[in-house]
Amino acid sequence: MGQRTQAAAGCLTALAGLGAGIAVWAVRAQGRVNRFEQGPEWRVFFVELPLCLVGGVGAGALAGALVHRLFTARRGGPPGP
Template sequence: MGQRTEAALGCLTVLAGTGGGLGVWWARAQGRVNRFEQGPDWRVFVVDLPVCFGGGALAGALGGVLLHRLLRARRADPQAP
């Protein structure tokens, strides 16, 4: 696998992790933004959104590093006949 392909896969894993974090935030934020007869809960945007984005990006980056190491170890150790 070439360097460009590895770089593209790394970027895609981080984007997938960020998208996953956004999905988790969206599922958790349903009904918390505007509660019945209460004002908006701004913690959903100020705390939860950055934590979910950051955690998703971190999970994606760690997944990309793990994938890279697994592929590199597999390529470096050819099976003997």
């Protein structure tokens, strides 16, 4: 696998993780943003959203690194430059 392909795969896995983080946040925050007769809960936006986004990107990057490690181990040789 070439370096450009590896870079593109890494970017795509991080982007997929970002999408997963947004999806998890949207499901968890569905009823908590505006509660009945209360103002918006800003903690949902300023704390939980960034944590879900960073966690999703981190999980995507970790998954990409694991897949890369598995494919290079199957090839049998040391990773190329």
